[in-house]
Amino acid sequence: MSSKTMKIALAGNPNSGKSTLFNSLTGLNQQVGNYPGITVDKKTGTCNLSSEIKAEIIDLPGTYSLYPKSLDEKVSQDILCDITNLDYPEVTVIIADSSNLRKSLLLLTQIIDLKMKVVLALNMLDVSRDLGIVIDKDVLSEELGIPVVSINARKHEGLQNLKDIILDVSTPKKTIFSVSTLFPVLIAEGNNIRGKENDYATFLSLCKQKLNNNSAVKIKLEVLSKDEGFNPTRSLATETVRRYKEIDKILAKCIGENIALIKRNFTKRIDDLLLHPVLGYLFFLLVLFFVFQAIFSWSQLPMEWIDNGFSFFSNWVATNLPQGMLNDLIVNGILAGLGGIMIFVPQIAFLFAFIAFLEDTGYMARVSFITDKILRGFGLNGRSIIPLLSGAACAVPAIMSARTISSSKERLITIFVVPLMSCSARLPVYTLIISMMIPETASWGMFNVQGLVMMAFYLLGFIAALLTAFVLKFIINQKEKGYYVMEMPSYKIPDYKTVIYTIIEKVKVFLFDAGKIIIAISIVLWVLSSYAPSGAFDRIEQEYANVENAEVVVPSKKLEVSYAGMIGKSIEPAIKPLGFDWRIGISLITSFAAREVFVGTMSTIYSVGGTDIYSIKQKLKSAKNLETGEVFFTTAVGISLMLFYAFSMQCMSTIAVVYRETKGWKWPLIQLLYMSVLAYMSSFIAYSILS
Amino acid sequence: MKKLSELQIGEKGILSSVEDDFLEQQLLEMGVTPGQVIELERKSPFKDPISILVSNLLLSVRLSDADKIIINIENE
Incomplete structure (x- = not known):
């Protein structure tokens, strides 16, 4: 023990x-x-x-x-x-x-x-x-x-x-470099003021560094350094140079060096390829391709397992626990929230497996070397490229990976703009709307129009991210100076244990820190869509009990009278200029959990009775504008809706992870506000022009 | 005397001074002290940043920083 x-x-x-x-x-x-x-x-x-x-x-x-x-x-x-x-x-x-x-x-x-x-x-x-x-x-x-x-x-x-x-171990007996040889009077006085005989601690205190000094001592030290004309910056530089002289003396006694060229030649030869103006970028593209494959497709299978596992468990709970509100809370609030968190684990694991691997080999420093110049103009740096591009798969692991950016300003800008990249959760929304607006056979030359529009929206996200970064470069002020001299470590074979530990650490951080917030928001959303002012649900059940398709009509009507429905209806005046009605309003509320929920909610509201894209598409196509009776989903509404989803922060997991990574609510809230305004404005402009 | 940014690939020189306190301190800490031999190993595809070799250490330096690093060229 x-x-x-x-x-x-x-x-x-x-x-x-x-x-x-x-x-x-x-x-x-x-x-x-x-x-x-x-x-x-x-x-x-x-x-x-x-x-x-x-x-x-x-x-x-x-x-x-x-x-x-x-x-x-x-x-x-x-x-x-x-x-x-x-x-x-x-x-x-x-x-x-x-x-x-x-x-x-x-x-x-x-x-x-x-x-x-x-x-x-x-x-x-x-x-x-x-x-x-x-x-x-x-x-x-x-x-x-x-x-x-x-x-x-x-x-x-x-x-x-x-x-x-x-x-x-005991306290060291030697002093390697005695600062009092440089500043004898100053250090002696400083020691007196601090009441401690520790030359080096006094020196660091004089250099305005926090060294356990109460404020009276601090002020006295400041007065002292002013009186003695002490220049901290210059003194530090002098001290470092002198210290290195001592170090070199020590090393001369204990190192026999044959100038290690073997490893350097090896690293240089690899660099000739990986930093080559053409081959270097090709190799980087290849790496990106694998990263994308991993987050987009390899993680699909484990994500399906998690998804199926949770639906199986939810079904089991739903049927085996006593019916009622508690059952519903567990199934649709807590389990849905947990499932929504767990679903990110494969993507986080895959992205960090790659990042830890690439970092450990020494390649990440090279990626930075060949991309730094391009990104610098946008207020980003070479280290931003992996988070930024991973954002096109999922913003959650991408934002977590911004950790490798050492400059806090550039890291913040990267975190801020990553959610503007079109992530995989926007795909179902884009797919649904595009397939509704544009016939599958439509082509433009040899290109399929559906595909072109999809690509345009991906590009749009990328451009918005870069432009936002560019603007932020001038807005965010730098508290600390950037660190731009960077080591390019020699290449080495990565250690699989480092990779595994990194994955475990990142997954744990996400589950426990971001997870709490996701569960909380998930429960709030559940309350909003499962509760209604008293008696409203009973009335619906009686009224629609005997209509045709009651099993799909009743949930639709229930959602309409729920609190979420009430909010959806009450924001209708605000979203009307975008071409949206209250039904889309409700979907905006519920899909705050995650963008893809939009499809499910639309299916419920329009009483589709299924969530496959084809049947939803058919139903939505025939939807009428509730006021004019004309076709509701015009091109203008479709474009406006897609723009809204391209730019708005419809993802509670992203908010939670930004909160975790910036350690506060300031940035996630500014980001939420910015993205909402951007989404609203672009939808508004697009709808006004097109309709 | 030359700026580090003016070195040719493969050219060597001896570090003389750094005209920026923050940058100087950063280089000093990494062991890049006056009197050491610096070799320009490579320029990135867009000519910026550059990589320099100091003793056994390969460093990536932005061109704007390299402008402030003064090098003494031997045998000129």
Whole structure:
């Protein structure tokens, strides 16, 4: 039995194998939470260090130093520099890629100089040896004054040794670079003000970084730095350069380097192909093709299983539980909501399988390299291309995948515009309306007109997304400066475990965080369409009990008098300028759950008695305008309706996932408002011109 | 003296200075310190961004940033 828990922080550069080590240590004992007030995910997990001592490990975002420039880095800095922080670790483990040790040592020596207990885990020492880099880890340990462990995170090698050393580590005795040599007076004064003899912590405080200083201390430090003419930016730069000089001295003693050209040549040769002006884009298109295949068709089968499973279970519940409102709530409210959430799992799993795979090979950085210039003009960057294009299959996983964009402004813009891409849920709506308006045989030259119109709407979504991004570029102001110098890691064979852990993590986040909101909205929608002012349903049942087709007419009439129906009718004046009547109004309300619900609701309202496109189409075609008695679904109404569905945010799952990803209601609500206005305006203009 | 953006593919130089504090700090942290050899490895198909090789590290840099990175060319 574990009796004591120790807090461990895992830190390191991006691409250093940090996540792999985290996964190897914690296995499935991990969870994703929130840091208060910001959008960065907090990954924590547990493992046993010994039979008595358990470790609570926090996986800090990848960072190069303790100077915070981006949100991710600020998280690491806040935790590591603040003793009062709840997550302040007893021991910090820095993981370093052995083939690129130099830049890992910046962060490490900073932590040493803060006098924190720290262990250096050298990842893949064997690989770097093969490349001609020989690191003497004993000398390194001696020079740094801290324990150094050789591990291979992927192969689970050296982990026990690492754990033993974590339990045994003491505060570092050496100072790697003493900032007081640069600013003797300033640091001494600063130490006095802070009442602590920690030169480096004082230096970081002086650089206006939050370091557990109460405000009185902070003000005194500010006065001090002004009096001494201290320039934080320049000082940081000087300090980094000096620190690297010390690092280079240390490395000179413990590294024998043959200049590793083998791996570089290998990577360069692959880059010659994958970054080629023609072949590079062709390869990218091929990758996109597979991503699309996966989200569009491979996920169809598991989605059908989930769908069938839920309908089977719903039917079972509906017939086996006592009839009544509770039964109806479970079947049409809760189970329908759960089914609506679960249905996304295959798409999320497939998209993230691809993304994790591509990221782990090192290819994602290349995609960014060849698309950055094109997207930059629209306020996006190279990392936006996968989320943006995946949006054409489903906005939910696409928005989640925007996580890989490091600049918060560009990430926000990407999340904002992704739902404008025509997703697969719009297909049933488009198909129904197009097949109603345009004869199947209509052709324009060699092209089928139905197909052309469908393509036009896909294009329209794409253009709207780009234009919106372009406008947002000028509206959203940048709180943090962008990070545009990016590492292009060497190619490597991806680790299947990383892929699996990524999928599990993303699916969990979606189910538990976004799922709650989806269930809530789903229940509200159920209430709206299953309740009516008292007696209204009874009246309908009596009135239509004996008419022909009672089994389809009664539900239709019931929906009409329900609260959803009442709302649909009451918004009729508002949607009349778009060519819609209350029947479409009701469908707009119910299909807020998901766009494809439109088809089902139209089928109920028009008493079709089935949901296959053909019978709905026939019924809708003969629908009359309730006022004039003429054909209702004119071309103008059809185009207007399609435009409305192209642009409006008719998807509660998207709203829930945007809420999850931006950690607040501000952006999903602005997005909802923007898309509704855009949808309304375009439908209004189209209908006014065409009718 | 040349700007990094003016280098030819395959051309090498020694990092002299960076004319933007934020960019400088970012490069410093990644271990790109003055005195190191920088080689322009590749330009992306639209000539921007470019990729540079510094010690064992391949970095992607936007052209607008490369304009602010000053390189000393040896043997000129």
